[in-house]
Amino acid sequence: MDAFRIFIVEDDLLYGEMLRHHLALNPDNEIYLYRNGEECLKNMYREPKMVSLDYSLPDMSGLDIMRRIKKDYPEIPVIIVSGQEDISTAVTLLREGAYDYFVKDDDVKDRLWNVIKKIRENLQLRSEISYLKEEIGRKYEFRNAIKGNSPAIKEIFSLIEKSIKTNISVSITGETGTGKELVAKAIHYNSKRAKKPFVAINVSAIPKELIESEMFGHEKGSFTGAITRKIGKFEQAQGGTIFLDEVAEMDLSMQTKLLRVVQERELNRVGGNDLIKIDVRLIVATNLNLTEEVKKGNFREDLYYRLLGLPIELPPLRYRGNDIILLAKHFVDEFCQENKMKKLSITESAQQKLMQYSFPGNVRELRAIIELAAVLTDSDKIDHSHISFNAVDTVENLLMEENTLTEYTRKIISFYLQKHNNNVLLVAKKLDIGKSTIYRMIKEKQIVI
Amino acid sequence: MSEKITLYHLDTLIGFVGDDPEAIKNMVRIFMQTTPELLETINECFKLRYSEKLYKAAHSIKPTLDVFGIDKLYATIRKIEQKSRDGELDSEMITLINELNTVLEDVFKALRDKYL
Numbered sequence: 001m002d003a004f005r006i007f008i009v010e011d012d013l014l015y016g017e018m019l020r021h022h023l024a025l026n027p028d029n030e031i032y033l034y035r036n037g038e039e040c041l042k043n044m045y046r047e048p049k050m051v052s053l054d055y056s057l058p059d060m061s062g063l064d065i066m067r068r069i070k071k072d073y074p075e076i077p078v079i080i081v082s083g084q085e086d087i088s089t090a091v092t093l094l095r096e097g098a099y100d101y102f103v104k105d106d107d108v109k110d111r112l113w114n115v116i117k118k119i120r121e122n123l124q125l126r127s128e129i130s131y132l133k134e135e136i137g138r139k140y141e142f143r144n145a146i147k148g149n150s151p152a153i154k155e156i157f158s159l160i161e162k163s164i165k166t167n168i169s170v171s172i173t174g175e176t177g178t179g180k181e182l183v184a185k186a187i188h189y190n191s192k193r194a195k196k197p198f199v200a201i202n203v204s205a206i207p208k209e210l211i212e213s214e215m216f217g218h219e220k221g222s223f224t225g226a227i228t229r230k231i232g233k234f235e236q237a238q239g240g241t242i243f244l245d246e247v248a249e250m251d252l253s254m255q256t257k258l259l260r261v262v263q264e265r266e267l268n269r270v271g272g273n274d275l276i277k278i279d280v281r282l283i284v285a286t287n288l289n290l291t292e293e294v295k296k297g298n299f300r301e302d303l304y305y306r307l308l309g310l311p312i313e314l315p316p317l318r319y320r321g322n323d324i325i326l327l328a329k330h331f332v333d334e335f336c337q338e339n340k341m342k343k344l345s346i347t348e349s350a351q352q353k354l355m356q357y358s359f360p361g362n363v364r365e366l367r368a369i370i371e372l373a374a375v376l377t378d379s380d381k382i383d384h385s386h387i388s389f390n391a392v393d394t395v396e397n398l399l400m401e402e403n404t405l406t407e408y409t410r411k412i413i414s415f416y417l418q419k420h421n422n423n424v425l426l427v428a429k430k431l432d433i434g435k436s437t438i439y440r441m442i443k444e445k446q447i448v449i
Numbered sequence: 450m451s452e453k454i455t456l457y458h459l460d461t462l463i464g465f466v467g468d469d470p471e472a473i474k475n476m477v478r479i480f481m482q483t484t485p486e487l488l489e490t491i492n493e494c495f496k497l498r499y500s501e502k503l504y505k506a507a508h509s510i511k512p513t514l515d516v517f518g519i520d521k522l523y524a525t526i527r528k529i530e531q532k533s534r535d536g537e538l539d540s541e542m543i544t545l546i547n548e549l550n551t552v553l554e555d556v557f558k559a560l561r562d563k564y565l
Binding site for chain 2: 014015019056106
């Protein structure tokens with residue numbers, strides 16, 4: 001750790017020298033002694049870790065100096081040392097941001113040691129937190145976090161890049177396991193809000209009667225069981241991002257309350273009267289079709305438009321072509337590293353088997369399949385025999401939907417087009433149909449590409 | 450039987466700077482340099498009836514007297530501080546300032562003899 005630089009601002013030469021001598025007993029401390037406020041302010045560029053300030057200085061009051069220090073260096077703790085105990089002055093100083101207030105008596109040296117110890121511990125913690133935040137930032141640097149080269153995922157990269165430049169709300173849709181929370185985190189940790197909290201709530205996991213208190217907090221005694229004040233997730237996310245997963249599961253009365261918070265940017269804790277200003281970025285996700293939910297009357301239309309912001313639709317893994325292999329290799333490397341295993345490769349036949357599967361559980365399912373395969377193999381290769389799919393027959397699942405033949409045709413053609421990067425000629429050839437059929441369906445907007 | 454109050458003691462000072470003869474000598478030197486100036490200010494201000502300036506000087510000298518363990522003046526300097534803040538430069542103040550002068554003269558002599 002660097003030297004712990006301390007400024008002592010003291011016009012009493014004896015007291016100042018004594019403090020300097022005392023604090024210099026710890027060789028980690030680097031002490032600077034100034035006789036007046038002006039000298040101290042002139043030297044603040046040295047960025048001390050702490051300032052011990054005599055309240056009565058010849059050129060200006062301790063309060064004035066402290067205010068000027070706090071204006072430019074709000075993080076630096078200022079301890080006021082005063083010749084006499086004056087409760088009202090002490091209260092004013094503490095309210096204005098003094099770290100502590102001491103009277104010049106026998107205890108002052110012990111108090112200073114304690115306060116220095118506390119400040120050092122805080123600084124250590126702060127530097128650890130900042131290191132961890134940087135680590136998280138690196139982890140969620142979106143090109144590291146989200147793997148893939150397919151046109152579908154490149155489109156997602158481009159949308160993420162757009163979203164991180166502003167504070168626009170983002171709505172992420174996609175089947176289960178496509179990585180909605182990962183995208184939300186990637187947006188947060190690459191945005192200007194990265195140093196502030198990312199708070200996630202899974203709306204469907206919280207009982208209806210608790211969700212308001214969970215999101216907005218509550219005051220002590222506001223309902224049976226509210227034995228202390230609770231700060232809600234929105235307040236926890238102050239300055240950062242809140243991620244509402246499975247937002248379509250929210251009941252209508254809670255939707256009304258959320259709409260108010262989103263519109264007004266302020267909230268009341270349950271049972272509270274004070275309005276609390278909120279500065280959070282909102283990212284929502286759902287695997288349901290929100291437009292459909294609005295049509296069915298399950299989701300408020302006004303809230304839908306408020307939340308929609310920049311829509312990001314995550315492609316199912318089966319539409320991401322070769323990303324399946326890229327991700328499989330990444331997961332196997334990660335698994336081997338985490339478990340201190342030898343590096344494993346994936347054979348051609350195993351790759352082929354993976355490419356022919358529809359992955360209803362998407363990336364999450366692929367990871368589970370690969371991790372199991374890595375455990376099952378006895379060699380340095382994952383072969384097709386180690387790959388096992390747990391999902392029930394997907395063709396049977398498709399037929400269970402009981403669609404019309406036209407709808408099945410539309411789905412099949414859409415699937416092929418997405419898989420083959422909208423190459424109409426190739427898809428027509430593979431399905432053994434005329435290309436004009438496909439063009440007609442596109443023109444009639446039965447198929448959207 | 451009442452305990453005899455010593456002229457000064459350096460317990461507090463040693464608590465701050467440790468039992469380091471050089472450091473103690475240095476602090477005594479600073480004390481001998483700054484305290485007579487403050488005492489002079491107190492005397493002058495009393496003569497000129499500058500109660501506010503007197504208060505400031507008394508306020509400044511107070512921690513120094515505590516550090517050098519001049520317990521005889523513990524109550525005296527606080528009384529001078531309080532009375533000057535209240536603008537009471539009366540006959541009691543004369544007694545208090547005289548006591549301050551007398552005791553400090555003895556302390557200066559004792560410290561000079563022992564340390565300088």
